Amino acid sequence: MDVSQLLEAAALLTPEENATANDITVDDVWEYLTHDEWEVALGLLEELGDVQPLPPGFWETLAAAAEQMQLETSAAWCHWRCYEARNGVIRADLTLRPAAEARRQTPITGAGVLRPMWDIGHRAPSGEPALDIARLWVECTPFLEPGGRAPVRLAPLDASQWRHLRQGQVITMHEDRSVAGTAVVLELRRPATPPAP
Structure with missing residues (x-):
């Protein structure tokens, strides 16, 4: 499938009643698609994916479209969201230790x-x-400086090991034996679709 077909397929997976905080709907996406504004349509579909959990196929389709458009960050984000659709969402408020106190x-x-x-x-x-082990996605910024603080998303290597976490729980990040940062769990959402056995 080419980019327009992929974006159309993702739009078809988006519930018509979904609307972002800015009142963007799937009708707006179709408007951009008819004018071959693919990058804008992709961005809007990513936003609509935040309104309610959508299936992994939605995110896989968006990732394929982003890859064809050579939008590496969007493709990585869509692959990340596909993982979350399958395994659940873990968000936390991470504070890294200052450079003077840590290895990093x-x-x-x-x-x-x-x-x-x-x-x-x-x-x-x-x-x-x-x-x-869990991969780390820092929200709202491309980098997090030593001593910095930001909301993050975690993608565990083995999601089943993380099911006991609770909102408000404090967890620590390590890059070696020492503590590299401390995080407070902000949000836990179960998978949109049950994980495969």
């Missing part, structure tokens, strides 16, 4: 590249923390 001296890239370890309460047989 450079900013974290925000687009889901970093895969730090997290202390989410599991223990090894010895009693020490058993760390779990």
Whole structure:
């Protein structure tokens, strides 16, 4: 399928009653599609995907369209949202330790590249923390500086290990044995579709 067909397919998966906070609807998307304004249509569809959970196929289709348009960040975001549709959403408020107090001296890239370890309460047989891995997406900014604070989304390597988390729970981020940052869980949403066995 070409870009316009992919975007049309995603628009067909969007409920007509969905509207963003700015009153954007799927009708607006169709208007941009008829004028071959594909990048704008893609952006609007991404926004409409925030109104209510949509199936993984919606996000896969958007990711394919973004890849054909060579929009790397949009493609990565749509792949991320596809993961969330399958596995659930974990959002947290992360504060990194300042550079003077931590190993990290450079900013974290925000687009889901970093895969730090997290202390989410599991223990090894010895009693020490058993760390779990989750990719990190920083919201609203391309980078998070040491000492900085931002809302983040987490994509666990094994989502089943994270099901015990609760809103308000404090978890710690590690890039080595030392604590790199502290996060407070803001939101937990179960998958839009049940995960495959």
